[in-house]
Amino acid sequence: MPKAGPRPVARLGVRRAAPLRGMWMLGPALVAGVAYLDPGNVASNMTAGARYGYLLVWVVLAGNIMAWLIQYLSAKLGVVTGQSLPEVLGTRIRNRWARRAYWLQAELVAMATDIAEVLGGAVALYLLFDIPLLLGGAITGAVSMVLLAVQTRRGPRHFEFVIIGLMLIIVIGFVAGLFVAPPDPAGVLGGMVPRFDDSGSVLLAASILGATIMPHAIYAHSALTRDRFPARGPGADSRRPSLRTLLTVTRWDVTIAMVIAGSVNLAILLLAAANLAGVEGTDSLEGAYAAISDNLGAVIGTLFAVGLLASGLASTSVGAYAGAEIMHGLLTIRIPLLARRLVTLIPALIILGIGFDPTLALVLSQVVLSFGIPFALVPLVALTAQRRTLGEHANRPLTTVLGVVFAALLIALNAVLLWLVATGA
Known part of the structure; x- marks a missing residue:
């Protein structure tokens, strides 16, 4: 007796599950x-709100719009080519010394x-449990090693679940204060008008953008999509969705992520603008925590510190992942993530051990990030505009124009940041 073919009900079930399948790919x-919710962002947005009120709301919004396009281009490169940005550059930069120089700056x-990020976690542990900064840095590094072990042994999906869980804690920790003391709607609307007050506001605007668009997030995103959606090849799963489907899901993924990150960054600025304007000492994480606790209560202060801790733990894990990908892509050297985490923890522990001001170290780290912006942005926009790289999925002319404009603007603002810091303006 011949075997029965597949039942129509099964096919209907697959079709009905398609939207759920799309959500599963997020x-x-x-x-x-x-990376857009790391301690550097917290420090920049908190200081901007405390010093200038609602003046720089427009900077946070503009930065988030630019971040959406940049992160989508990075994700698209990974989905279409099956390679990360460092891997693509590793094959395109033929000169060995040029490739090594590029790797060194990255x-x-x-x-x-x-x-x-380690400093942010150490400060949070000090605020919550009065743990010495050096020990707090070591604990932050140890926990991040556990998170990276999840990625190494259980795969990208389990790593995503853990990081998304930490992101939820970050959202609660940084947004809770707005429900206790909401901002002035008129002030928020006024802050959407682009303007500056003085050189200090320009410096903070550049700091906000510098802390928002970070090179390691660009490198990491292309690698994350590559790992999550490996390209078709011999023996690959034939059920892999089409590139068009993956790119559609990727746009939704980036949109959701940037809405969350942008909303939290805006919430931090608004919290400071509404409750900490003119309060002394809010230019440091410790001072901001004390001011929030004094003005909004111990519960909100504790939630802020917990959010800061989750921020440090999650972002340092993603940063270590990005660093490993940079080395693998450009030098074709694969160092185990946990070993790399141990090595890169040393500079942060040295800074904490010698008693260097953590907030100043955060500011200086943003300056270093500014140097790396052009080296990540320019190749990203150029590669995603090439048909020989992405084929039919190469950028449309308008996308390329926007990418060039955003890259030029970010490079110029980071140059202004470096100049203002150098001149002490």
């Missing part, structure tokens, strides 16, 4: 988006990012 952008940027 995740890489949420992991990369944690590696230094990743390490500077990592220092800021």
